[in-house]
Amino acid sequence: MDPTHHGPHDQGRDEPHPDGRGADAVDGAQPSRPHRDPAPNSASRGYSASPEFGSPAPVRTARLTSGDYLLTVNPVDGSEIEPCPPGEQPPRPRRYGAGERAARRARTAPPVPPGPAGPRPPLLEREEERERLVRLLARGRSVRLTGPAGSGRTALLDAVADDCADLAPDGVIRLSGHRRTADALIFDLYAAVYEAPGHRPEQDRLRELVREIGAVVVLDDLEFGGAALEELLAATPECAFLLSATPDVPAPLADSPLEEVFLGGIDRAAGLKLLELVTGRPLEDDEEALAGDLWFESEGLPLRFVQAGALLRQRDELGAAEGETAPVGVPLPSLAEAAAPAALLASRLGASARATLEFAVALDGEVPHQAHLPALVGDTHADAALGELVGAGLVTPTGARYRLAAGVLTQLELAGYAESAKSRAHSAAQHYAWWAGHPSVTAERAAAEADALLAALTALVPGTESGHLGSAVLLARTAAPAFAAGLGWAAWEHALRTGLEAARLAGEVAEEAYFHHELGILALLADQLDLARTELEASIGLRGALADKRGTVAGRRALALVTDRSGGPALQEPVSPPAGVRTVPVGPGSVPDEPRTVVSRTASVADEESPRRAAVTGARRNLVAAGAGALLAAVLGTVVTLGALSDNEPSSETVRPEHTTGAPDDGEGMPADEPEEDATSGSAVPSAPATSADPSTSAPSGSPSGSESPSPSDSASDDPTTSGPPTSSKPPTSSKPPTSSKPPTSSEPPTTPPETSQDPDPSQSAPDTGDPASSSAAGPSGTAGPSTSQSTA
16 A cells, blocks of 8 residues: 555555545544464575565565665564675665656656646745855765755755756755754765665765765755764765755854855845735735735745735635635634644634645644545545645645654644644554555555654553553554664664553553663664663563573574674573573463573573683673663563462553564474483473572562572582582582571582582572562563672672
């Protein structure tokens, strides 16, 4: 259901809606997630699925490359990341030709409203500024055009872009700076020149390719200045920029090479001429007087005369409908109405246009694409509302979409259009969740409409009404993989963080784990290793408590890659617990003969031999934990709460899909997550003995211990499973409490074999009965034993 293609799927008119109704009646409906069968993990490139919406469809996965990583976008259990094999490395990106650039500009231009084209306001009194801008750009100079909202900056940029079409080898590139950072704009510039589907270069390679671009870059609605602007200019030395910004945007640095051009209002004569052209007839005396007052009040802003002309046209139409030769019965708008005309203009529009304005107010000024309007409004001809809004001067193009014009959002809110904002945002979120998950919608199409989807998502968080948080989680889960597959990573991060907050507020723990995992993958792609470790450890902790084997394995694989890239010790695979890793039952219903690896590792004898290395490792861990203390504390509280649940399975009301891609299994989980079988008896036994739970770490916070936690070296010397003899000939001593329930009578380590070691003292830790406190005492963060011991010592 690509909105840019008209046909049977246009606006969803012939598509069944998930609740059984037509898409025309989507307003207020609760779309349900279609059933998704497990699909092979080796998905082909692209974001594709079965074309039939009503039948079971495979999970839509996508394989992308970013730097030296191979990323498999998995919408269910979480994306998988691995070093890119040599055969998967993409070739050097190819530059678009002149014809391809023209076709791309046409695709990324704002959609033409249906119906007859309205009058296009001419560019009056801008010849001097136009010539000066073209002259500076022809010399290779970059210019910052500053003017108030409504001064006609976009119209002037369009004219200058036409004049500069042949100045540079890569032509003219139009970009939108609305809610875009410098890094995002650098990638947008790269994507406008180079063709490399399914590949996003790493930062160093990206900047190397961008340095080779020679183009006139016309950037409208710039929202940053200062050092960020200098970074953008330094990254593109062969480009000449024409930047447009309002006076409230931070200025460039004092030594910036940018030329400054200020754009003010037009004079009174030009204002009268513009009003006549928009109205389509000569002005009456009283209308000329109104135009003079309006010019003084607005300081000559062209937008005010365009909107005033729309008011006069509406007045003419109302008079003609009453059979009058002149609009005698319709009063002339007052100066106050002409200065803030949004409410009066909207009141004279059709019902679909007014409903569209309500959605735009709910979405923070974002106007939904015209192909979505029939489904949102409930009128099969609602797409014509966009033409009414453009003709009235209430919306303006922004990049490839439309937004409410300057000042219109505030005026409509004062007129009462925000009263239904929550319900409209909820309806939009439900519709977009269904649309983004539709098999016919490509990832690129979803990424192109990211601003509207993210506005609907943000409007529902924090939700105060029933169903709003659930719809927000569903939209984030559906849209985030599409944004990732479409290489819209800024939108991907926004969706993940907002979805994480919605899931936390709604109590959707499985969805929290998914969002943490994806944020960890995104941080790893950005080479933010500490943040990636924190997010992945949080996800592994939550999924371990939920007994989500597939998700836990995916998280551990990504965490192992983080450890490898950070130069730390290798992370043990979850095939079987090695020496030094404690395996205790987690969550209700756990049984002792089926251990699950808890993300906690005891120290080895090597730590005692190298106290400096242990101190450095613990310091690094503590720094990461300090930077994300609030995050891990929240996860720990969630895991403790999960232990009190009577059922491990997710609720039927959760929005998480059932299963995911992956290798075939026996129905109980991945084979790599099961204990090895004894070759003689056939019983499942671990490949290495597991030590009993350490009372200092397994006791829940707040339980009486009566002693301090042992140091990492002490714990290591008592571990009977550590490999290698001690370096000293003296008998080992330890302050570690014995594992027997009797009081300790000796400082020697316990002689009980690891396989048959007794439970810790009941006063130190809870017995192994599935108690949530004991299951969460190790912590979900997966931090190593040394850092835990140092923080509690």
